[in-house]
Amino acid sequence: MTSDMTGYFAQKTPSFQTPGAAFQSASFAMKYWKMASALPGKLNMGIGAFGRVFTLDPSGQVEPVQGSLTDLPAGIWSRYEVCSFSASADIWFAFDKKTDIDAKVQVIQSEGLAGAFVVSMDLDDFDGNSCTDTNDLHRPYAVTDRVHAQLNTTVNPSV
Template identity: 30%
Template sequence: MLAAFEQEAKQVNKPRLMITAAVAAGVSTIEAGYQIAELGKYLDYIHVMTYDFYSSSDGRTGENSPLFGGSNSYLSVDYAMNYWKSNGAPAEKLLVGFPTYGHNFNLQNPSNTAVGAPTTGAGPAGPYTKQAGLLAYYEICTFLDSGATQAWDAPQDVPYAYKGSEWVGYDNIKSFNIKADWLKKNNFGGAMVWTIDLDDFTGTFCKQGKYPLITTLKNSLGLQNSSE
C-alpha cells in the first residue's frame, strides 16, 4: 500500500496519501494482534484507543480513560502509550486517544461509591445517546447539575461522580489539560478524539462554550486558531 501511494503521489504530483491505523490499548490485544516495530516502519500515525479501559461488564466501577493506573497499572493511558513506544513504535507517530464520553454503572450498594466498588451492571442510558453504560460529556454535565457528587480520582488523574445508585467515570477540562501536558512531556505525536459529537457541541449543557473538551485539547497543544 505504501509503495502504491508513493507511486500515485509521483503520478499526480501531490503529497502522498497517509497511512494510519487506530489500534488497541489493552496489552493482551496488542500482544495478540500487532507487530509493533513493523507498524512503526510503515504507518504515518498510530492512533491508540486509550479509552474503554473499564466498562459495565467488569462488575465494578472503573475509569474510562485513566491517565495512570490504580490497582491495575496496565489499564491506563500511560502504560498503553509507553508499551507501544517501548516495543518499537516511534513516539512521534503515536497519537493519544481522548474520549468525550464516560462509562456509567449501577452501584450494588449506593453507600459504596469508591473506584472499584461492586456494580450490578450498566448505568441508565442517556436521553440522547440512548445506550446503557455510556454517557456523552454533555449528558454527564446534566447529571452533575442534577445534584451528583463530584470527586477527583487523584491516583489516576480523572474525575468521577455519583448520585443514588448511578456512578460515572469520565474526563473533563481538568483531566484533558493534565493529559495534554503529559503528552507533550513524553514527546508523543499528538492526540485524537473519540468523538466530536459527544462533546458539548452546542455549548448549552455544560456552560463551558462550544466543544469545551476539544477546545481545551486544541489550546493545550497550541492548535487553536485565533479566529475561533
C-alpha cells in the same frame, strides 16, 4: 485507545499509573507502544468526550445505564448528557474533567507523541450550555477545544 481502557464498571482511564491499576493508564499505554518499537511520532492518544454511567447496588452488582442517545451502547453517555443529568444516589458517572484532559495532553507532549484524537466529537458539549460547573469546561466543544489549546502550549518534559 486510551480513552476507555477500563470499561463501564470502573472510573475513567487515569492519566498516570495508580496503585492497583498500573497497566490501565494512558501513560502506560503510550510507553508500552514505544517499548514495542512504535515510533512516538506515529502515536496518537485518544481522549474521550463521553462519560461512563452505571449503577451499583448494595451487593456490588454493576449495571450500565442507558442514556437518551439510543444508538450508543448502554453505559456510554455524551458529555452534554452527563453534565446536564441531575445527581442521583445510585447512579455513578465517570468522565474526564479539565485536569484529566490536561494531564493526558502533558503525556502526549512529554512522550513526543504525534497528537491526540477526540472520541467522539459529536458527543462533546457542542453548545457549551450543559457543563456549567466552574471546575470543569463550559464552552462549545469543550473537550475538543481544551485538547487543541493544551496541545499548543509548551510543557515540562519531566513527566
